[in-house]
Amino acid sequence: MIEAINRAHTWELAHDPTVVVLGEDIGVNGGVFRATAGLQEQFGKNRVQDTPLAEGMIAGMAIGMATQGLKPVAEIQFMGFIYPALDQIANHMARLRNRTRGRLTCPVVIRMPHGGGIHAPEHHSESLEAMLAHHAGLRVVCPSSPARAYGLLLAAIRDPDPIIFLEPARLYRLVKQEVADDGKALPLDVCYRLREGTDVTVVTWGAMITETMRAAETLQTQGVSCEVLDLATLSPIDHDTILESVTKTGRLVIVHEAPRNCGIGAEIAATVAEHGLYDLHAPIKRVTGYDTIMPLARLEYDYIPNAARIMDAVRETLVE
Amino acid sequence: MRTFNLPDLGEGLAEAEIVRWHVNVGDVVAVDQPMLAVETAKAVVEVPAPFAGTIKTLHGKPGDIIATGAPLVEFDTAHGASAEVPPTAAGHSRAHRSADAAHVGASSDAGTVVGNMPIGEHELIETAQACGYSNNRANGNPRTSPNGRLRAAPAARALAKHLGITLTGLSGSGRGGVIVVADVITHSSIAARAPATTPPAFHGGEGLRGLRRAMAQSMTLARDNVMNCTIFDDADLHHWREGHDITIRLLRAIAAGCQAEPALNAWFDGNAQTRRLLPQIDVGMAVDTPDGLIVPVIRDIAGRTAVQLRREVDRLKSAAHDRTVTPEDLRDVTFMLSNFGMIAGRYATPVVVPPMVAILGSGRLSRDVVAVQSGLEAHLRMPLSLTFDHRCVTGGEAARFLAAVLRDLEKDT
């Protein structure tokens, strides 16, 4: 996935002269995950800028650049570091179009590693998408494969409004995939069906795709057919696809690494309860991170939902 | 030969301490194979091999502090494992490009993150299909309910399952054709078991109110619960002298009966199947008023004198007619008395009202011809009808109660 992200940057820097990349350690160093490796060499210091260690400044700079006609792609080194930038993002970036009635806009992408599973120190493994989704004026996007990382990042950069782009850190180097470097963007605001099924709809995103697909494979051998949807755009949610799938299966399980309380799973569940209640054969189930602080290395994979928890949840919906 | 320097381990740390080597001189290592563990100010980090090769030299031993950028490992890449692997970023994320296949990234190290990045060889084969309504198609068509899946309220599904009914074929009367609970009931055998005939309806009826309404409810409750059984007998009063207060004699006789058989002075709960024998006898006396039936209660008949009883009966009777009876006067009856004989009728099948278990009905006194030893005589007699709740009173208890009542009534005083 890291390569895909890198190639998307390269393509857009090459084809759109207004694109600018900024963040901590992203220029000379190429990013601590090497997402921006080689970009400064290729496109120069004006277009690929190292910033001081100041997230508020990164976001603020991006706003300023964007309103003056540039398209900043800013990196926050880990999602847990987003808090100092939140004032700029929530109070200005998300609102500038609305406040100025369209006179000033923020075509900004803020990208960051998302979630845990890499045995990192505290604050480096957060999943805060629900908090961001709660802000009007922001889109939140989370790819789950190299192909979607490439296509959705291009779409995000080209979108005229601010997009928070969450990259599942533990997928950065976990899988390889053939991705055509053709500059083609993938659609935002829609789910991606990764597996067709008839017994239960499983909605998830980001790194949890891995465990979910593994669970689905195992369940298939036990005669349970799962339909797996990658949410991809976490806000706004493509409820229509989910509802359509639930009409077919009658059962819904939502899986996310982020904590349970007020997570995006709750939003999906509420909407399906509202508009799809009569299609349900069993209560909706959520498999989520616990409502604790993300633990350190040795408990990390006890926190992150595993295939066993997902399979049990699916089976519960079938017991009726 | 290639030298691998200690990479920047992230967050600007300038040096690290070697904790432990995982490899030895002469080992052939693969790309990304962990070579050693180093400790920074923040954490212990694994350092993977940036390329494949044979280890020629290890710079430093456990405990040594190595500066960022200083030589760490020397590789002999001339022999053995593939020498010219392009210095891509660690891991084999070869995104296959249709254009040029140039290498990505100038740096040859695997990233500088404190932690342990899982690195995989697995090639992802997926079929991903973009779904849904994109922004451009936001024409707001309501989602149509497709092929075959039945739309039913959760409660309806639960009821259907409970009754063993399948939903297919049911028509839904809810909004949008949703199957609701009522639909399930209609199609179930519950509906079939319901009584096919009900009494014919008529027009022009008035809703019941007040005492009449209360009686309808109370009698319905009694009918649905009590197992009424009635014993009839006659009290021969021919030893009575003039001026007997019939009501008071009846009360006294009831007290005698309760003493002989306390089982008839009790409360019974048919649902809980519990019975409570009551120490005090509080007789509810049926009083017929123009408004309807009122049953005021004479408390503790066994503990009062005849005079007291008469006074109390009078008080309650006039209160009943005045409609000044208080709720206190009406509650907690333990035994019922119905003196319908004052109007007309000899025998009856009076109704037990739960939680009481018995009711004594006294009929019209009459001079009857009775057979005695020496022939025929005319004796004053009082017909008695004792109804008891056979769920909790035995025939024997009822009969013995009645025998005691008769004995007491037949005394001359």
Next chain:
Amino acid sequence: MRADRDQSEVREAWEKEPLLRLRAHLVRLKAWDEAREESLKAECAREVEAAVDQYLSGPKPSTDAMFDHLFANPPKGLLEQREIARRYASGR
């Protein structure tokens, strides 16, 4: 609750206050003076007042104003909510 800062600390901070230093600098260059400052203040006050008056006295904005200018490409869900707001709009 009064802030318990040392008064000398506050005084020092005022001396370093960038805006004041900039003003002093401009005044020294004869590019600014008290009269111009008073005039600017008055003009700003007038402009703000006028804007507030215009907002309060004009016709009440339609509920659509809440939904406009959030996104160049508004999500479908947002448009549905816009309909709801229209339906429940109060006149006042």
